[in-house]
Amino acid sequence: MIFQIDFQAGKPVYLQLADQIRLAAASGRLQPGEALPALRPLSEELRVNRNTIAKAYSELEAQGIVENIQGKGCFVKAGRSPFSAPVRKGMLAGEIDAAIVMAHHLQVDREPFLELVRERLDHFAGQLNSAQNGH
Amino acid sequence: MDAPTPVIEINNLVRRYGRVDAVNGLNLTVRPGRCYGFFGRNGAGKTTTIKCLLNLLQPDSGTVRVFGLDPRRDEVAVKSRLSYVPDAVAFYPWMTIAESLEFLASFRPRWNRDMEADLLRRFQLDPTQKAGQLSKGQKTQVALIGAVCPEPELLVLDEPTSGLDPIVRREFIETVIGAYHATDPEHRTVLVSTHLISEFEGLIDEFTIVERGRVLLTSAADTARERFQKIRATFPTAPGDLELAGALSVRQSGCDVEVLVDGNGASMMDRLRARRPVDLRSQALTLEEIFVAAGTLGRAAA
Numbered sequence: 001m002i003f004q005i006d007f008q009a010g011k012p013v014y015l016q017l018a019d020q021i022r023l024a025a026a027s028g029r030l031q032p033g034e035a036l037p038a039l040r041p042l043s044e045e046l047r048v049n050r051n052t053i054a055k056a057y058s059e060l061e062a063q064g065i066v067e068n069i070q071g072k073g074c075f076v077k078a079g080r081s082p083f084s085a086p087v088r089k090g091m092l093a094g095e096i097d098a099a100i101v102m103a104h105h106l107q108v109d110r111e112p113f114l115e116l117v118r119e120r121l122d123h124f125a126g127q128l129n130s131a132q133n134g135h
Numbered sequence: 136m137d138a139p140t141p142v143i144e145i146n147n148l149v150r151r152y153g154r155v156d157a158v159n160g161l162n163l164t165v166r167p168g169r170c171y172g173f174f175g176r177n178g179a180g181k182t183t184t185i186k187c188l189l190n191l192l193q194p195d196s197g198t199v200r201v202f203g204l205d206p207r208r209d210e211v212a213v214k215s216r217l218s219y220v221p222d223a224v225a226f227y228p229w230m231t232i233a234e235s236l237e238f239l240a241s242f243r244p245r246w247n248r249d250m251e252a253d254l255l256r257r258f259q260l261d262p263t264q265k266a267g268q269l270s271k272g273q274k275t276q277v278a279l280i281g282a283v284c285p286e287p288e289l290l291v292l293d294e295p296t297s298g299l300d301p302i303v304r305r306e307f308i309e310t311v312i313g314a315y316h317a318t319d320p321e322h323r324t325v326l327v328s329t330h331l332i333s334e335f336e337g338l339i340d341e342f343t344i345v346e347r348g349r350v351l352l353t354s355a356a357d358t359a360r361e362r363f364q365k366i367r368a369t370f371p372t373a374p375g376d377l378e379l380a381g382a383l384s385v386r387q388s389g390c391d392v393e394v395l396v397d398g399n400g401a402s403m404m405d406r407l408r409a410r411r412p413v414d415l416r417s418q419a420l421t422l423e424e425i426f427v428a429a430g431t432l433g434r435a436a437a
Binding site: 007044046048 | 168169170309310312313316317320336337338339340357360361364400408417419420421422
């Protein structure tokens with residue numbers, strides 16, 4: 001996969017990487033069991049420090065999205081989140097709050113916001129479907 | 136949890152040349168595993184500081200510790216665990232590249248032959264070529280190979296890319312640091328001194344900006360990029376005096392306003408938003424822009 005790093009995004013580089021991997025895993029571009037790129041070639045390709053990539057991978061590991069197998073690398077995890085339902089809800093609520101704050105500042109009201117959420121969910125379902133049919 | 140011993144710890148370093156204070160009360164802490172940027176203009180005191188780490192110069196006052204050791208007392212112990220690449224490198228002109236590297240290896244307890252072969256190949260260097268026939272860029276490449284192959288715990292690079300053509304230097308720094316980090320990255324620390332900051336944007340975890348022998352700013356790179364923001368607003372009509380106290384700088388041209396902020400980006404955005412702009416966006420400064428902005432801060436405080 002191709003990563004886009006923007007040093008001027010105002011968001012830590014390791015989070016940009018983690019977000020893009022999360023997105024790829026959610027949309028089926030990265031399949032369960034698939035390996036994440038090794039640290040050294042990716043750090044040379046993106047011209048970022050190896051520590052930055054290691055930090056992104058350990059963040060994803062802590063969230064149960066990937067699994068680090070000693071000496072082999074990081075792999076996208078199959079199956080279910082290791083977190084309990086309330087924990088999962090709490091993690092998601094934080095992210096949704098951030099979007100709600102953004103919507104407030106952009107003056108996007110409740111109904112258009114909910115409509116957009118539905119639209120994005122459909123978009124992802126579509127992507128996931130075509131990724132699975134492609135494999 | 137005990138914090139690991141810093142690889143470099145400098146407290147209140149002072150070093151004068153005659154009456155000139157080259158370094159004047161400088162503090163610097165580099166933790167293991169970091170890729171640390173030491174930024175400053177020419178003459179800011181970077182090289183003097185580095186020479187004190189290597190006992191090539193002795194401090195007038197203050198303390199310098201490398202791996203927890205005093206380089207004046209334990210010079211050999213310190214030097215055997217680090218590699219240093221100065222801004223101008225020299226080899227014996229009659230030796231080939233292979234002989235030059237062999238010569239460097241003879242001083243070292245270990246030497247990674249695979250790494251040497253890999254880097255020679257990636258830089259397209261011919262090991263049988265005489266060092267005297269190499270370009271400045273090639274000499275720097277050989278010096279960097281010689282610096283990373285002993286797998287030292289600390290790699291000190293003083294202006295490693297100055298005087299090289301931009302296409303060469305873009306590539307080889309990350310190649311070298313990539314190779315250096317390939318084994319045991321937790322025990323591989325880099326201190327790179329430079330004024331060509333944009334080339335190191337992604338490599339630097341943490342940095343210190345020095346000016347006139349003093350520290351202007353020490354920060355993690357990500358934190359600094361969150362702190363220093365450039366906000367651009369466009370108003371339907373020229374907004375007049377916006378009275379944006381607390382901004383680092385404000386540039387106004389007709390309907391467009393550009394504000395640099397240090398840490399108060401959110402409140403500045405709110406104040407601008409209250410004036411009903413038609414467009415409002417913020418962007419993190421690059422490390423190079425932060426370097427320039429920190430210079431402005433330093434001169435304002437002086």
